[in-house]
Amino acid sequence: MDTPDPATLLAAYDAQLRRDGEVYPASSVTPLGPLLLATFGTTRGFITYSTLATEEGPATTESVRALVEGALEHYRAQRAIRQVEWKTRGHDHAPGLHEALVAAGFVPEEPESVMIGDAGLLALDVDLPEGVAVRQVHDEADVRRMMQVAGEIFGDDDETVQAMTEELLDRMRSGDSVELWVAEADSEIVSTGRLEPVEGTEFAGVWGGATRADMRGRGIYRALTAARARSAIAHGKRWINSDSTEFSRPILERSGLLKVTTTTPYVWKR
Template structure:
């Protein structure tokens, strides 16, 4: 197998996986210059783009600040929007973006690694730990169990977990573009993740990977990833991509995936956003 060129993978990522490809389940989208402003169930907004150049030329601190202010004004005019995410990438030409986002009230979240590799590198026939089984879910009750397990592992706030579950179920009911996979032992979901083949591209994304702490180090997540990769290949996809935490990145690197960039979400919350109580 030919070693992939990181620059070519990054070019494919930018051209195939950004902007419209990132918002398949949006309720609505609005263009603002190079930006695409999406809205979702649960009062959530999401801002994406391929680059920040405008008709006037490459991005400058002034033009970037204007885009941030314009995007936020768009969402502020929508009383149903409670939270907005601006997804940045480390390789973008984006002068002054961090400063403009912070000045507008956005807060940086944890950065993740953008990983890409040949799906065949992951689609291995691995032996499972005794008593562990892997399957794709189709029943909504099972999906809710899976989402509850992921929220527990990620320590999501109750309101965030409920909003995420609402969005996932809505997408499963209205589109056929996402698969839910789990590993189980003794009737308990111990690891889980999604597969999202991207229509019209060579890619399928692997998302939401979570394994209960007491079951890590047993090869379960790697086997779950292999099952998703085999499904991606069966659907004609060559490349697998993932935004990986420091838990999953080393596993994907050992399988041959390459870190091509980083991504950091910045989140703005409306004054109407009510934090969860405990």
């Protein structure tokens, strides 16, 4: 299959997945100039945009600083909000954004690669180690087990794991299209991942890919990704997108996905 060049994929990413494409299914969304200030559940804020330009013109150091300060003021006023993520992209015109975020108390996390490619590139048959099986989970108990394992692998604190778990359970109860997948060995979850088909777009995102350190390098992540890619195709999606760490980026790259930009989350905690 022919994969478009990175510039074409980046244009599709910007057009379909930025701003509105990132705030479903937020519990509330408040516009602030070019920003969308979303709240997920009751405790987590998320800031997205397709550009930092304002009605007055292109982004400047001063206008960017004002947007950061205004966004943080919005979330500070909501006492239930425990943390806020501002998601930056490496290709954006964002003068002074890093400095403004750090000055406001946001802490940058590790940069990730935005990977995009045809879902068919990933929807392959992958041999699993003996005793390992991949399946989709639906039951609350399985979801809680999955999120606990993912939290341990990512090093998340208990509060973050609990908030993400409750958010996912609420989405599943509401009939949301999010899918949760695990790989198990001897009934123990050893790898986790989500599939998030994005309504009104050609995209489905693969998120939360986490594999226990002692089980890496054995094809388990590839098999879990293949299962999600097949499901994405069944949903009518063409493209898979993923914000990838340096563990998963090489795997997706070998499968034919392309790096189109980088993303760095900046996180503020109350």
